[in-house]
Amino acid sequence: MSHVYVLVEQSAGQLGPVTSELITAARPLGVVSAVVVGKPGEAVAVAPALAEAGAAQVIDATAEDYDARLILPEVDALHALGAANPAPIVVAATAAGNEIAGRLAARLASGVLTNVIGIDDNGAARHEIFGGTIVTTAAAGGACPIYTVRPGAVKAQPEAGAGAVAPMPLPVATNKDVKVFSFTPAVHGDRPDLNQANVVVSGGRGVGSEDGFHDYVEALADVLGGAVGATRDAVDEGFAPASAQIGQTGATVSPDLYFALGISGAIQHLSGMQTSGTIVAVNQDQDEPIFQIADIGIVGDLEEIVPALVAELEKR
Structure with missing residues (x-):
């Protein structure tokens, strides 16, 4: 066999x-x-x-x-x-x-x-x-x-x-082998690993700022017990670290639930998350490509929708 x-x-x-x-x-x-x-x-x-x-x-x-x-x-x-x-x-x-x-x-x-x-x-x-x-x-x-x-x-x-x-x-090391004399372990936070999380909440340029990323993306991720992701634009703007980037030049994720907050839906980002189970998109512009693959689309202002959603989830 x-x-x-x-x-x-x-x-x-x-x-x-x-x-x-x-x-x-x-x-x-x-x-x-x-x-x-x-x-x-x-x-x-x-x-x-x-x-x-x-x-x-x-x-x-x-x-x-x-x-x-x-x-x-x-x-x-x-x-x-x-x-x-x-x-x-x-x-x-x-x-x-x-x-x-x-x-x-x-x-x-x-x-x-x-x-x-x-x-x-x-x-x-x-x-x-x-x-x-x-x-x-x-x-x-x-x-x-x-x-x-x-x-x-x-x-x-x-x-x-x-x-x-x-x-x-294993074979014993030789004097030609590269040897490691010290290392610093990566520090992991309380959130689940991005590649393995069942819930991922991602933010794009539409969140507006680093504070907006914290107030909307991270707040919703934390109440759902999910991981935090970001588009390349959000990373380039300094809203999120490079380790959170999802897409063609970042991580590929396939969670059961994916929230896209302020994300337009460029193909570079979609390639990293389009196999997600249920995709929920929140954006002010109803013509953005993200709504073409979203299972649930919400057209509106993040500043109003996300805090209300977080408050409702916290009650439950």
Whole structure:
């Protein structure tokens, strides 16, 4: 039976939500072997969650000095697996994931497809181009075709697996390896991760200012327990940080509920959120493109509508 390797996204034994998406995306290619690269004990910690997501096997690729090495442990582990028992490899389309994919492609002499939104059982992968207006299909050659899957593009569909853990010691570091001597962990707020949130509230240039972004976008997101997003215009104006940007040059999200506040609906933004479940748009101009894809459209002033909505939600 065919099989496929999936590089697990995890930190200190906590499974990243995108991993379930990767396992779902990889499943058409064969039986999933989830590869956990990290410090000893982390694979065992996430094995139950990986089994629930659909992994038939958990490969425990560990190294005591993992925290002091950069990118190479993941590349070494996947290279060893692919060289010994060739199979497709699926990783997340993050900055690190794309670099891992490129290094693996060179080592394994296999093709690589980046930022895909789905994989078919024949090995072909789908890409969105021109702001999501066209979907293309491509295939990668080699014994170990490599795919990086865009976070949020595939809806996770858990499927019970065995989750049996198999140890795989990593090669020791050499004096040629890049070593990390210190690092500062990212500080996460109380809001959910943008790529994984069930509710996203986004603001565009129409919110008017940084204060408006706080008063309307952040206030509504907080009362709904959602994440905060922004258009590129809002980021360029300084209303929101770059990490909140959604669209062709930002994050791709697919929440159950998406609020678009003061957003015109340029194709660059729509490409990052048009697969959302229910889209609610609030804008003063009824002719804006955002209303063409909105499930609920409200034409009016944010200053009146959003505070009233927040007040009503707080009562409930």
